[in-house]
Amino acid sequence: MDKFLFLCSLSASAGVMDLQYFLCWRVAPLFLLMPCGLHCMSVHVLNEEPVHVIPGSSLVLKAQIEPGPSEEVSVITWEREPETGIAPERVTLATCPGRSPECTGTRPNVHVNTKQHETTLQINGYSRADSGVYAVTVTDNRGTKTTAHCIVREYEAVHHVSLSINVSHSSLVCGEAWGTNPNFSWLYERDAVTQTVGQVSKDGTTLVLSMTPICGHFTCVVSNKLGYSSATYSAGPCEKEGKGTSAVVVCLVLLLLLFGGLLAFLLWRRYRSNNRGERLQNHLDDTV
Ligand SMILES: *[C@@H]1O[C@H](CO)[C@@H](O)[C@H](O)[C@H]1NC(C)=O
Numbered sequence: 001m002d003k004f005l006f007l008c009s010l011s012a013s014a015g016v017m018d019l020q021y022f023l024c025w026r027v028a029p030l031f032l033l034m035p036c037g038l039h040c041m042s043v044h045v046l047n048e049e050p051v052h053v054i055p056g057s058s059l060v061l062k063a064q065i066e067p068g069p070s071e072e073v074s075v076i077t078w079e080r081e082p083e084t085g086i087a088p089e090r091v092t093l094a095t096c097p098g099r100s101p102e103c104t105g106t107r108p109n110v111h112v113n114t115k116q117h118e119t120t121l122q123i124n125g126y127s128r129a130d131s132g133v134y135a136v137t138v139t140d141n142r143g144t145k146t147t148a149h150c151i152v153r154e155y156e157a158v159h160h161v162s163l164s165i166n167v168s169h170s171s172l173v174c175g176e177a178w179g180t181n182p183n184f185s186w187l188y189e190r191d192a193v194t195q196t197v198g199q200v201s202k203d204g205t206t207l208v209l210s211m212t213p214i215c216g217h218f219t220c221v222v223s224n225k226l227g228y229s230s231a232t233y234s235a236g237p238c239e240k241e242g243k244g245t246s247a248v249v250v251c252l253v254l255l256l257l258l259f260g261g262l263l264a265f266l267l268w269r270r271y272r273s274n275n276r277g278e279r280l281q282n283h284l285d286d287t288v
Helices: 002-014 017-033 239-287
Strands: 042-045 051-053 059-066 073-081 091-097 102-104 110-115 118-123 132-140 145-154 162-166 171-175 183-188 198-200 206-209 217-224 227-234
Touching: 042 132, 042 145, 051 059, 059 073, 059 132, 059 145, 073 110, 073 118, 091 102, 091 110, 091 118, 118 132, 162 217, 162 227, 171 183, 171 217, 183 198
Parallel strands: 051 145
Antiparallel strands: 042 059, 059 118, 073 091, 073 132, 102 110, 110 118, 132 145, 162 171, 171 206, 183 217, 198 206, 217 227
């Protein structure tokens, strides 16, 4: 930055307008890109972005500061602005003198702790209103500012799990609306899915079916830190149940045949005994 200003003022004094602008805006940025030259302080947030916070718990953001060889941190500022919006309003959460380890925020639930090359922001009792883009700005003893950003969002529960079948590709697709870090798992008839049923895709959202015909109950369970929700797809009864009903039918037919046979036998016996009685009568008539 020093070199940049120096170059600009130098060319301005030379009085050659075109060359001056060329040098200022084309060459000067190269100095800014140069690794740690005369002036190089850096700050970066250590949390992995985006940070998701469960409402009611604490948000803790850590940032590492690396001052250049000839620099000292004079002020550290933590700010926040909404992630979206036309004119986002920036809110200052804490302004801390670089040397002091403790520094109170602008609200009672905001705490900032600064160690040698590290500053930590803690917000207790996180609520949805605390979501946004957080910025930590470090000002050095010459007044140069360096800023790092970090997106913070509310950790959302699993919402609206749905399950649909892709008939042309014999696969089941599980969907979820806006839960944070959803984890998908599959059940077939309340047991874990096996190779004979199908193969779950890498991201867990699709179950490619290998069973034919497709039958039974498929369940997709979506979970995260706040709980789980599920959806079930019913593909009609399986062959096994069909075999059961046909067995019942066969039994009934056999029973009917047996009953019919018994009836026929009884009728035949009755007919025969009647005949014999008649013959006996005739024989008696003959002898008398
Ligand atoms: C079925 O799955 C294939 C492959 O993933 C996809 O290209 C196709 O659009 C899906 N069809 C429907 C109706 O979703």
